[in-house]
Structures are given as C-alpha cells and as structure tokens.
Amino acid sequence: MLRYALLRLLGAIPTLFLVIVLAFLMVHAAPGGPFDDERVLPAEIEENIAAAYHLDEPLHKQFIRYLSGLVHGDLGPSYRYRDHTVGELIGTAFPVSLKLGAMAMLLALVVGVAAGSFAALRRNTLLDRSVMAVAMTGISIPIFVIAPLLVLLLAVRLQWLPAGWSGNVGATKFVLPVIALALPQIAYIARLTRASMIDVLASDFVRTARAQGLGTTAVVRYHALKPALLPVLSYMGPAAAAILTGSVVVEEIFGIPGLGQFFVRGALNRDYTLVLGIVVFYAALVVLLNLVVDILYGVIDPRIRQR
C-alpha cells in the first residue's frame, strides 16, 4: 500500500512541473512589461524597476529563481498590491474559499448520492424521471446563471436570505453561495450514482443477498452502496476542480473575499505575479486532490493496488 502511494506521489511531480513551466512561460511570453500602462517613466527608473523585480535577467534565470522561491514557499511580490507578497494574499483569502468549497462538496455528496440511489431504486418511475430531468437541467445550466437566479428569487423577491456577504453575520450568509456552488455537482453526482447503483443492483451478490431474505434497505446499506460509490469517489477530483472554478464566479457574485475574487481582480488588473501564483496554487491543489482520491481508491478497492 505504501509503495502504491509513493508511486502515485512520484507520478504527480512531473505534472506539477509541467504546470509551473506552462504558467510561467505564458506570463513571460506576454508582449510588453507588467508596468507598461502606468505613466511614462524615465529610462533609468524603468531599468531600476526591472532590476528590482529581476525582469532584466534572461528567462531561464528568472525561471530558476521562481522555482527556488516556490520550493521555499515564496511566490514573489504582488505587482499591484505593493505591500503584500502573493503568498500573504493567498494565505488570507484561501481559508474563506476552502470553507465554502468544503461545505459545497459535502452538500453535493449527501444530496447527490441520496437522490441518485432513490432514482435507481425506483427506476423508470415518475420520481426517477423527474430526478433525472432536474439533474440534466442542473448540469446544463452554468453556475453564473443559477446563482443570480437564486439571489433574485430567494434574496431580492422573497427576502428569505441575505444576497451579499459583507455586513451579514451568522451562518445565513453561507446558504446561497454554498447551494449555488453545490447544485451542478449534486446533479452530476446523482446521475453517476444512479447509473452505477443500477449496475450494482443487477449483480449476483445483490441477488444472493435478496435471496437470503434481506430487505431493500439492508441490501443497499450493507452490500450495494460501497461498490456503487466507487465511480463517485473517482469523480471527486474533477468535482473539486469544478467547485474551484465555480467559486471564482460565486465569490464574484456574492462579493466574498476569497481566493477566486483575488484571482479575477488580479486578472482584470494584469497583476502577473498574483495570477501566476494563484494558477500554480490552484493547479497544485487539484493535482494534490487527485492524488488523495487515487490513494483513497487504492485503500477502498484492493483490485486497483495490484496493477
């Protein structure tokens, strides 16, 4: 098992390296410098600025400098928020996003698995069809359409929940963002669970369990649920990536001071180092989560480990 985990870990390193190289090259291939749109400065001062940010060095030197900074956990200074390093900005903003994302993921898992299982158990009934129709809609409609519609209905019209973030204390401010973030994932997980549950329910060991006189609840709980959840588990990696992407939009709509908002602001302000740092951070996070899912998969399903 340890060998399997170590092998997976080693496999993740080239991926991470590829990410860093790609992101670094994209930013540095940009025409013009990061300070071009400011007022015209004397050549000397421009040279000094370039030297201060090491922009005068050849590209490979800059890359090695960036890489060694990364290894030490230093993502460099922000070009726009002059008093902060990129690391500090990520450090303050990420916990907010993490809290939001974790809650959305939990909600998506619980509701998605429950809805998918019920649909599978009542296959081809009205309940099944309506759950699947809703799921299809949930998958098709993007989060930046769902979120404003939720706000319009529940916050502006009915005034049940707060629409914004600032000025609201307590848990209610989390409700709408978390639901908006979770909905597409609920839909996807429900579809996945339904499909794999139908497969599992048709298998021999379930038939044996039924023949021994076990009720539906017991069959599902003790025999069918675990194997049916394997595809859902392997979807956790992509789901995390999707929630990350969604959080960018949700934080923008609800005005939540998380990492996604910093990312969008950074992108609009052309804050090269901040955007580069966040992309590297996001990519590392996704690679890491995929790694965790892979290892978990190995823990749960021994057949995978032997390959």
Add this chain to the structure above:
Amino acid sequence: MKALVDIWHRVRRSRSVLVSGGVLAGIVLVALVGPLVSPHDYLQTNFDALLQRPTASGFHLFGTDDLGRDLFVRSMLGVRITILVAVVASIVSLVIGVAYGAIAGYVGGRVDAVMMRFVDTLYALPFIFFVILLMVAFERNFLLIFVAIGAINWLDMARIVRGQTLSLREREFVDAARMTGVSTRDIIRRHIAPNLIGVVIVYVTLTIPQAILVESFLSFLGLGIQEPQTSLGALVHAGVNQMEGASWMLLIPAALLASILLCFNFLGDAMRDVFDSRSSR
C-alpha cells in the same frame, strides 16, 4: 459521405434530436434575422428610454438596458457571438483532437503510450485558469478566445478518435493500402480520417456546449468578449448588476443561454445514443 447520410437517417427518427435541434435552429434563425429587421442598433444609446420594461406590442420587445440600448438586438447579437465562438472553438478542438488521436492510434506502441500519458496529465489540470492566464498575458482579441477555448476542449476528442483509429488500422483495407506502399500520412488522411467522420460529428455536438460554457464564463468575468461587442455571458453579467430594479436584463439572457445549452446537451446525448446503438449492433 455515405456515413453522413447514414447518420442523418438514424438521427431523423429520434424525437429529442428533432425537438432540441428545432428549438436551436429557431433561436439561431431569429438571432440572424432579428437584428436585420429591428429598427434598433445594438450600439445606439437612448437616454430617454433607460431600463424600459419588455412589452409584447411595444417598441422594445425585450426592453432596454441601463444605457437605453435595445435588449432584443443586443441579446440576438449575444446569441450570434456565443454560437460563433462555440462553433469555431469546436472546429479548433476538432482539428487538434482528430490529428492527435489519429496519429497516436495509428502509430501505436510507445509513441501512443507517451502521447496518451500526456493527455491524462492534461486532464488533471484546471484548464480554465490557464485560459484566464492567457487572457491576462495577451491582448484580449477574438482570435485568441477562439484558439484558447478550442485548445482546452480537444482531450475527449483525442481519446475517442484514438480508440476508433486503433480498431480501424487492423482492418483489411488499411493493410492493403500499406502493402501497396501508401505513406503513413496518406493512409491517415485518406483511409483513416474519412472513417472517423461519424464519431467526430457526434462528439462535436457535445463539445459545442462546453465551448459555450467556457466563453460565457470568461465573458461573465469580464475577461472574454469586450464592450461594445457582447455575448450571452456578458449580458448575464450586466443583468446581475441591474437585477433589483430590472430583472428582465438578467432573466432574458439567462433564459436564452440556458435553453441553448440544454438543447445542445440533449442533442449531444441523443446523438450519442443513436451512435452507440449503431456501434453495438
């Protein structure tokens, strides 16, 4: 060509293909013709008619926005651009994916292993962030948006085409071509590629909604299509800012975007069913 005719005959019998295809064709038709017959221009601001409600019989069918511009014309312009970007981006991803997948599948062996390992690696990355990085680094122009979105959606296509090619290359007519001395390049171009048309058409239908999603996501964040041009994503964003007083500015583009995406997804699903039943027969 025979493959195309064959697919058309199968697709025509599926009700959900006809319904979703029909709705889509309707929306596109109105988007193409509507702005031509409308008395309004998408740029023309009117400060005497800010935020007018939609009226069925009135001057502004979908109302006006916060600058007094006609929302019907702007929405239809948005539909045009959204669909244009999606189609062009899908063609970009089609070209990359088919070339990559056909080469990996046909050459096989170690080349195939390395090429597909690379695809697996890319699958794990949150690509949308790289597109945003591109948008930051370069001037935001139309061409870049097309290419960037196309460049992130080719992975599925590459996988599917590779699988298909692997089975095709074992067929007798490919052996025959190889024996008569046709070069690898020409075999891929003349013998493999034409036989991939069926699969490719089906999967392009599934790529288009993904491309629409990416484009509207970028435009929503202000990183895609720039004013005064517009797309459905940008219109939804403008609607969010005005939703308390003028909900139609949100609801109309949101409904258009949702129905286009829903139709494409239904169409793609139905096409896949049609295709799968064909291959399993």
